[in-house]
Amino acid sequence: MFNFLKKKLKTVVDKFSKQAELELEKEVRKQLAKETIKKKTEEKKKPTAQDLEDEKKADEAVGEMTKDIKVVRDNKDMQHLDSAMEEIRKELKQKETELQKSEKDKRKGGIISRVTTAFKTEEGVIGKLRGIVTTTTISEKRFDELFEEMEIVLLENNVALEVIDKIKDDLKNAIVNTPVPRGKVQKAVTNSLRESIEGLFQVAGIDLVASARGKKPYVILFAGINGSGKTTTIAKLAKLYKDNGMECVIAAADTFRAAAIQQIQLHAKKIGVPVIKHDYGADPAAVAYDAVSYAKAKNIDVVLIDTAGRQHSNKNLIAELAKIARVTNPDLKIFVGESITGNDCTNQAAEFNNAIGVDGIILAKADVDEKGGAAISVSYVTKKPIIYLGTGQDYADLTPFNPELVVKSLGLAA
Numbered sequence: 001m002f003n004f005l006k007k008k009l010k011t012v013v014d015k016f017s018k019q020a021e022l023e024l025e026k027e028v029r030k031q032l033a034k035e036t037i038k039k040k041t042e043e044k045k046k047p048t049a050q051d052l053e054d055e056k057k058a059d060e061a062v063g064e065m066t067k068d069i070k071v072v073r074d075n076k077d078m079q080h081l082d083s084a085m086e087e088i089r090k091e092l093k094q095k096e097t098e099l100q101k102s103e104k105d106k107r108k109g110g111i112i113s114r115v116t117t118a119f120k121t122e123e124g125v126i127g128k129l130r131g132i133v134t135t136t137t138i139s140e141k142r143f144d145e146l147f148e149e150m151e152i153v154l155l156e157n158n159v160a161l162e163v164i165d166k167i168k169d170d171l172k173n174a175i176v177n178t179p180v181p182r183g184k185v186q187k188a189v190t191n192s193l194r195e196s197i198e199g200l201f202q203v204a205g206i207d208l209v210a211s212a213r214g215k216k217p218y219v220i221l222f223a224g225i226n227g228s229g230k231t232t233t234i235a236k237l238a239k240l241y242k243d244n245g246m247e248c249v250i251a252a253a254d255t256f257r258a259a260a261i262q263q264i265q266l267h268a269k270k271i272g273v274p275v276i277k278h279d280y281g282a283d284p285a286a287v288a289y290d291a292v293s294y295a296k297a298k299n300i301d302v303v304l305i306d307t308a309g310r311q312h313s314n315k316n317l318i319a320e321l322a323k324i325a326r327v328t329n330p331d332l333k334i335f336v337g338e339s340i341t342g343n344d345c346t347n348q349a350a351e352f353n354n355a356i357g358v359d360g361i362i363l364a365k366a367d368v369d370e371k372g373g374a375a376i377s378v379s380y381v382t383k384k385p386i387i388y389l390g391t392g393q394d395y396a397d398l399t400p401f402n403p404e405l406v407v408k409s410l411g412l413a414a
């Protein structure tokens with residue numbers, strides 16, 4: 001899962017970071033240039049011949065010392081800035097002592113004070129440089145332009161719009177509103193993406209086995225559009241409960257699709273769990289009700305209600321689903337979505353949630369989903385947890401969902 005998105009994301013993050021880095025560099029240079037011009041205009045006043053001679057000597061003395069500052073100005077990190085400051089301080093002390101020894105005339109004070117002033121000016125410049133280097137950020141306008149490509153990658157991979165907005169806001173906060181040292185943009189971008197994506201899964205998860213131990217019978221209703229993976233997921237869960245020493249009964253409440261009852265019976269036989277069924281065309285609510293009664297009578301732990309696939313837009317079929325829920329009063333309503341359908345899956349989950357109130361989501365066919373947009377988005381959009389990912393057609397192909405899995409699969413782990 002996420003293979004395609006992972007690859008694309010890496011390329012776009014690299015490119016974004018490089019461009020943002022250049023942008024930052026440009027911005028710092030612009031500000032430094034402004035600073036230099038300001039300094040030059042401040043310095044200009046009419047010098048006397050004496051001044052000129054003193055200035056020349058002072059310049060020579062300062063020249064050496066300011067070499068480091070120039071390097072810093074060009075492109076150095078803060079560590080270099082600090083060591084340059086230290087060096088210059090030491091050199092100034094030395095120069096002062098030298099000059100005090102060699103210059104015996106009245107101008108001595110003049111030259112020394114010029115060196116000191118020159119140094120102070122440079123120290124002031126360094127202070128400003130420090131300010132510029134540590135507080136410069138790229139402009140919001142340029143950020144928006146640079147983010148466009150990332151936005152396209154996220155859209156192409158079925159990430160929902162509101163999720164893209166959140167990722168963008170978080171990233172803007174991390175590199176526009178917060179100064180990032182040069183050379184550290186890529187790290188800042190990766191960290192921001194990781195935290196932003198982790199933040200998409202703030203709803204509490206559901207442990208299906210532990211929850212079912214807390215109530216008997218524990219009734220779970222499964223819903224979703226046609227072919228999303230409901231029946232297969234129910235079979236996987238029946239096996240999971242059995243493996244955990246719990247008894248299940250399956251309600252064959254898809255009385256609509258041809259062969260649906262045979263399909264679930266076949267699974268049930270393989271796993272060794274009973275099925276409650278009526279004829280095709282029967283009221284699915286009655287089938288589900290019978291399954292719950294059977295579980296109560298036989299002291300069975302869990303009732304799994306299989307339902308026919310339906311579109312959220314089909315009012316009659318949604319009303320039928322609501323009736324099943326009314327009659328059986330399930331402990332959990334699970335939306336089973338098809339991961340590969342991306343944004344459609346996210347929208348359907350939201351619609352089913354509006355229509356019948358969903359407690360959790362299982363995303364089937366995650367094994368064939370190279371993009372993963374639904375897994376990234378659906379929980380944030382619906383505020384419901386993803387409980388499991390269906391990762392194949394075997395009963396064991398059910399992977400508990402956790403956000404670290406997403407972050408790791410996207411190559412964003414810390």
Ligand SMILES: Nc1nc2c(ncn2[C@@H]2O[C@H](COP(=O)(O)OP(=O)(O)OP(=O)(O)O)[C@@H](O)[C@H]2O)c(=O)[nH]1
Nearest residue numbers: 226227228229230231232309364365390391392393
């Ligand atoms: N690769 C893969 N295939 C799956 C997964 N889950 C289900 N399938 C396949 O998807 C197809 C449809 O699965 P079903 O379980 O019948 O889906 P359904 O939602 O019950 O379908 P309807 O009852 O017709 O609405 C079957 O061929 C399954 O084997 C999964 O996690 N991975």
Ligand SMILES: [Mg+2]
Nearest residue numbers: 230231254260
């Ligand atoms: Mg089915």
